[in-house]
Amino acid sequence: MIIGSSGTGKSVLLKCIVGLEKPDVGTVLYNGRDFTAANRMQQIEIRREIGMLFQGAALFDSKTVEENVRFPLDILTNLTLDEKLDKVNQILTRVGLENSNKLMPSELSGGMKKRVGIARALVNNSRYLFCDEPNSGLDPQTSILIDHLIQDLTAEFKTTTVVVSHDMNSVMQIGDYIMFMYEGSKVWEGSKDTVLASDTKDFNDFVFATNLMRRIKDMS
Amino acid sequence: MESIGKYFIFLRSLFTNRESFQTYVGLVIDECVKVGIHSIILIAIVSIFMGAVTTIQTAYNLVSPLIPNYVIAEVVRDMVLLELAPTIIAIIFAGKVGSNIAGELGTMRITEQIDALEVMGLNSTSYLVLPKVVATLLMYPMLVVLSAFLSLWGGYVAADFTGVITTQEYIQGIRNQLNEFMVLFAMIKAYVFAFLISSISSYMGYYTTGGALEVGKASTSAVTNSVIAVLCADYLLAQLLAEYLTQY
Numbered sequence: 001m002i003i004g005s006s007g008t009g010k011s012v013l014l015k016c017i018v019g020l021e022k023p024d025v026g027t028v029l030y031n032g033r034d035f036t037a038a039n040r041m042q043q044i045e046i047r048r049e050i051g052m053l054f055q056g057a058a059l060f061d062s063k064t065v066e067e068n069v070r071f072p073l074d075i076l077t078n079l080t081l082d083e084k085l086d087k088v089n090q091i092l093t094r095v096g097l098e099n100s101n102k103l104m105p106s107e108l109s110g111g112m113k114k115r116v117g118i119a120r121a122l123v124n125n126s127r128y129l130f131c132d133e134p135n136s137g138l139d140p141q142t143s144i145l146i147d148h149l150i151q152d153l154t155a156e157f158k159t160t161t162v163v164v165s166h167d168m169n170s171v172m173q174i175g176d177y178i179m180f181m182y183e184g185s186k187v188w189e190g191s192k193d194t195v196l197a198s199d200t201k202d203f204n205d206f207v208f209a210t211n212l213m214r215r216i217k218d219m220s
Numbered sequence: 221m222e223s224i225g226k227y228f229i230f231l232r233s234l235f236t237n238r239e240s241f242q243t244y245v246g247l248v249i250d251e252c253v254k255v256g257i258h259s260i261i262l263i264a265i266v267s268i269f270m271g272a273v274t275t276i277q278t279a280y281n282l283v284s285p286l287i288p289n290y291v292i293a294e295v296v297r298d299m300v301l302l303e304l305a306p307t308i309i310a311i312i313f314a315g316k317v318g319s320n321i322a323g324e325l326g327t328m329r330i331t332e333q334i335d336a337l338e339v340m341g342l343n344s345t346s347y348l349v350l351p352k353v354v355a356t357l358l359m360y361p362m363l364v365v366l367s368a369f370l371s372l373w374g375g376y377v378a379a380d381f382t383g384v385i386t387t388q389e390y391i392q393g394i395r396n397q398l399n400e401f402m403v404l405f406a407m408i409k410a411y412v413f414a415f416l417i418s419s420i421s422s423y424m425g426y427y428t429t430g431g432a433l434e435v436g437k438a439s440t441s442a443v444t445n446s447v448i449a450v451l452c453a454d455y456l457l458a459q460l461l462a463e464y465l466t467q468y
Contacts (some may be wrong), residue, residue, distance in 0.1 A: 015335075018337050018339050019338070019339070020338055020339065037250075040236075040237055043341070044341040047339065047340065048341060052336070052339045052341060054332045054335065055332070056331055056332060058331060058332040058333050058335065058336040059335070060333055060336075061328075061331075071340070072340055075239075075340055075341070075342060076340065076341065097262035122388075129458060
């Protein structure tokens with residue numbers, strides 16, 4: 001998980017990783033393959049393994065839920081229509097939207113949009129899943145639902161999942177390995193077990209900004 | 221100057237890393253419906269009134285007893301073919317279709333839909349913009365032809381209604397000494413204007429940054445810039461090709 005306060009560069013880092021922005025320095029490696037130096041065709045090969053959940057889900061307004069989830073299969077595979085629909089129905093059932101195929105994005109709630117976004121990101125068995133603030137704009141209950149869904153699907157699909165967030169509840173709930181950014185640089189990294197024991201000032205100021213987290217630290 | 225350079229780089233990216241032909245067929249057909257079919261009613265209404273008003277105003281200005289009445293219809297025909305159908309309709313078209321294209325692409329940009337396409341490995345400019353440009357190139361010349369017919373028909377109806385010129389004289393004038401190059405000239409203008417309107421509007425929408433306010437600004441800029449480009453191209457084409465009107 002990549003955490004940090006607003007404006008610190010988390011989303012920009014994520015965009016550099018998936019190739020939406022070109023970094024000024026440094027490289028992005030996918031299993032040893034240099035993504036930043038790759039040509040367009042090589043990048044497309046790596047992109048076939050990437051799924052991304054955007055902050056607003058980024059569903060295509062003119063397509064139904066089914067068409068949205070099917071889109072990566074239409075573009076990246078040569079499956080027949082029946083095979084594609086099978087995969088779409090399987091993943092929609094998995095995210096709890098089995099009867100939503102014909103709905104348009106405008107008819108979906110925020111949580112439903114995120115679930116469709118996750119389904120679209122994973123329908124092609126992506127090896128890497130990137131989530132940009134998946135809980136943004138959601139109520140606490142739906143946030144927990146999305147967190148558990150990401151966690152369960154990561155285990156089930158055996159993906160490497162990178163989540164950008166500033167929601168500490170989410171971090172402590174599902175984060176395995178955490179990296180804290182401050183003013184564009186990595187300042188702290190470690191597992192969630194080491195969060196409470198950190199002595200990095202900027203990190204502590206961020207993590208223990210709320211009363212709840214301060215009470216947790218005092219009790220530990 | 222930077223914008224002009226970025227525009228040409230944008231045009232080049234339309235043709236690189238394209239998807240399969242079958243992908244584009246469906247997209248182009250959808251765009252043809254949006255750009256062409258959905259513009260027919262507006263173009264028809266504007267064209268009919270354009271022809272009618274031109275006929276009446278020309279009739280009231282050509283009042284010399286030395287000029288036969290059928291010349292009114294000749295003037296209307298030449299105005300429609302040379303300027304009203306291709307250029308005035310282009311301005312209307314830029315307002316309707318250009319703003320729609322810029323708004324659609326701008327909204328897609330600010331809601332990260334374009335980023336989603338890029339992450340999936342698509343060349344988003346080729347996938348989103350090329351069908352719009354091709355559809356406009358296919359449909360706008362047809363709309364110009366339709367506009368020309370309806371303008372001349374509008375003039376006929378106005379002549380019949382108001383009696384400024386008889387319908388026989390109107391038909392005689394329409395058919396008298398038609399220079400076929402005018403039709404070719406109108407079609408050349410149609411293709412040039414179609415390309416300018418679709419590409420400029422797409423460019424303005426594709427590079428929108430910000431929120432809803434900026435999408436609105438992009439739509440307005442698309443129309444303004446398209447209209448200016450159309451008028452400049454109109455002048456240049458007139459400068460380059462008008463001499464051929466006398467040769468044919």
